Amino acid sequence: MTEDFLLRFIFALYLIKFTFFTYIKFRQYKCLKLKQIPDRVKKMVEGFDPITEECFLLSQSYGLARWEFNMVNSTLDFIIEWTLIFTLYYPYIWSFVNLYISNNEYIASVFFVLLSSIITYSIGIIFSLYDKFVLEEKFGYNRTTLKLFIIDEIKSIFLMLVIGTSVLFCFIFITKNLGTYFYLYLGGILIVIQALLYMIYPTLILPLFYKLRPISDDILAEKITKLCKIVHFPLGKLCEMDASTRSTHGNAFFTGLFNAKQIVLFDTILDFPRNEILAILLHEIGHWYNMDNYKSLLISIFNTFFFLYLFHISMTSKLLYTCFGFQLNPETGESYVILSLFSFMIVQAPLSMIISIISLIISRNNEYNADKFCASFGFSNELISGLFRLNKRSSVPLIYDRLYSLFYCSHPNIIERVEYLKMLQKKRPEIPSLLRKSSLEEELMALKEKR
Structure with missing residues (x-):
């Protein structure tokens, strides 16, 4: 197999993936073009605040605007990414860094990441500005000022530089120095870092952006x-x-x-009415009771080790490395870690799609279980009402194509959730055995406010 053939094969996989996802997006486009409220939706809102034709058309219009925005964004991303790859932009960046900045692998790797991200980051900023100050502004959802946007970006860049540089140095050192099974050590370190970030997020990171x-x-x-x-x-x-x-x-x-x-x-x-806020929180507490965070952590651990193992295998292939135009280290004859990682990240993208679908299915199932937890305490009506209120406030589309939901939605759409909650109302699920007690119903009723 030649380098040219392998590169074209990888591009063909990307093109198939891009075409398939574009097809899925156009299925959703048909849903967003509907002008009348479907009978299924009308049936779901019976007994709750009605969804007016004006609200429905607003959600359709907002959903369509976001659809067009995402289509342009994803199409441009695809074109730019492969234009940069075919024009050998990344090998040129690596050569430039080694010639004019540093040939130390650690320092060169940091500057390679920074310089190779300039084009994509600049385009990303343009899209973010349009998203905030044109699209969201048009529908009345944006309250961010340009000053606040710039400050947030500076803070984000600072965090990425501090955390990203540390992780990158650690990644290169372990890969180069800990032998054949480096991926086991690396996986352990990355999981510890992930856990630490999760722990410090509410006290150190979140307050940087919000009060x-x-x-x-x-x-x-x-x-x-x-x-x-x-x-x-x-x-x-x-x-x-x-x-x-x-x-x-x-x-x-x-x-x-x-x-x-x-x-x-x-x-x-x-x-919101306090009962609805309590119902929304009961749903969130349901995630805690069902240990969804720990399940997500286990999935993340599996993904980390799985992809690091694949990365370990990919490093044995010089062809995979050189097909993107990269040269081996002239002193050692080995590949540079950051360039091997870059090559692997391109190749693994089609494979990660399968993992992503499985993760989305698990996530949607977790949402249903959290809704069931809320319903078991008698708050299903309040949750339905709260979901509709959230939906109206954000103009989230009510109608989704099933295939689109499978590939893009981490939550069931509101109609699916309301259908599920109404089904549970016919036979209220039992309260989890560990939480049952004789005075529970009285305590729950005391919390609810009369309408």
């Missing part, structure tokens, strides 16, 4: 605290986040890998 403060609604805070005690959720800190400084979209989440957790509410949902 966190105690929830201003004392009654809501008291109800959330009581709810956490009822379900044995180890609440350590409860706060609201000034998400409204950047967007009108709403959400809630918890952080913390071990021991006490921190619940964070976007301030954009604090005007």
